[in-house]
Amino acid sequence: MKRIALLAIALLIAGTACAQAVYREQRRTLFELLPVRSSDIVFLGNSITDGCEWDELFDNRHIKNRGICSDRTTDVLGRLDPIIEGHPKRLFLMIGINDLAGGATPEEVVANIARIIDRFQNESRWTRIFIQSILPVNGRDFDAYRSHYAHADRIVPTNELLQALCAERGITYIDVWSALADDEGLLDKRYTNDGLHLLGEGYLVWRDVLKPYVK
Structure with missing residues (x-):
């Protein structure tokens, strides 16, 4: 019975990975065809960005969501061309939690984010870049993303390096982590149902942090 249970778990994990790969390819190929214009505001990241209707949240038709589930910094680097070629007005980037997991x-995460910044500063110099902190996670109240929780101690050091990078490059760093963390530095359970992704109320908190920069 134990071997059957382990096999079932392995098949479930493989099926989930396959479904994620299919979804990611669907999103990537769609984004290659959808135009980005110089008047647009692009939200770029992984599933946490992907999971929000940003244009509706800000009531702004110029906002384009370019988040893709499970993306890491290397994945974002590989799909920048259609965004850079559109020379968007603003870029809001949040990426790195899947790298850490x-x-x-x-240092590796921040080095890749620096490469993303380099591409925009070299090829779309009028795009205003906003680097958002990696969000906290919660392994105390939830048990769905163990690898993310196992490396949660790397989130704050990564954010500190990101803040230093932004100061060095003269771009804006936005601390979203503090708005969503509880007193113990975990993702507040009011804003999540799995310890990693956000519920609607969590996105409202995030929106309020970004309002001064999106306007």
């Missing part, structure tokens, strides 16, 4: 160091 996969074992990447804070």
